[in-house]
Amino acid sequence: MKKIILTYGIISGVVVSIMLVVTQPLFRNGTLNIDNGEYVGFTTMIVALSLIFVAIKKFRDQHLQGVISFGRAFKVGILIALVASVMYALTWEIYFNTVGQDFMEWYTQCRIDKLVKDGASDQELTEIRTEMEKMGELYQNPVIRFGMTLTEIFPVGLIITIISAGILRKKKILPA
Numbered sequence: 001m002k003k004i005i006l007t008y009g010i011i012s013g014v015v016v017s018i019m020l021v022v023t024q025p026l027f028r029n030g031t032l033n034i035d036n037g038e039y040v041g042f043t044t045m046i047v048a049l050s051l052i053f054v055a056i057k058k059f060r061d062q063h064l065q066g067v068i069s070f071g072r073a074f075k076v077g078i079l080i081a082l083v084a085s086v087m088y089a090l091t092w093e094i095y096f097n098t099v100g101q102d103f104m105e106w107y108t109q110c111r112i113d114k115l116v117k118d119g120a121s122d123q124e125l126t127e128i129r130t131e132m133e134k135m136g137e138l139y140q141n142p143v144i145r146f147g148m149t150l151t152e153i154f155p156v157g158l159i160i161t162i163i164s165a166g167i168l169r170k171k172k173i174l175p176a
Helices: 002-028 034-049 051-063 070-098 103-117 122-139 142-168
Strands: none
Touching (some): 034 051, 034 070, 051 070, 103 122, 122 142
């Protein structure tokens, strides 16, 4: 079980980490639109973490004679999600501390520019600046930043794990 968790967790983690590092400069230079960034990020996460389904099925079929309980499947899936999520958060920490130290300033400016474009009032702009300044202060703490980064990806892994464990506990579905 350890080998499957580490193998699939590392593969998923590498995929999301590479996409994170590749897309950041593309957002900065305008090749990718920050407004659609969530779609790019979550699509990458879903594709990478879909390996949870593959790993649970492989474990069920090769090690458990085609039968797995929801609990055991959940354990395999959630540990893969954890490995991938930690790799993603560590990648962000490395990126942030090397080339992305101005991320909060850049992100704040993107939010403000969008609000101005959408016709926000001066009061709304002041509120968002204040909110982003507070977030920027929190973001300087590496523990909080790491936790915030984990909350981007781990819930996606949790959802995929629950769906995969629910489907694959039925041995009639995709039998070996």
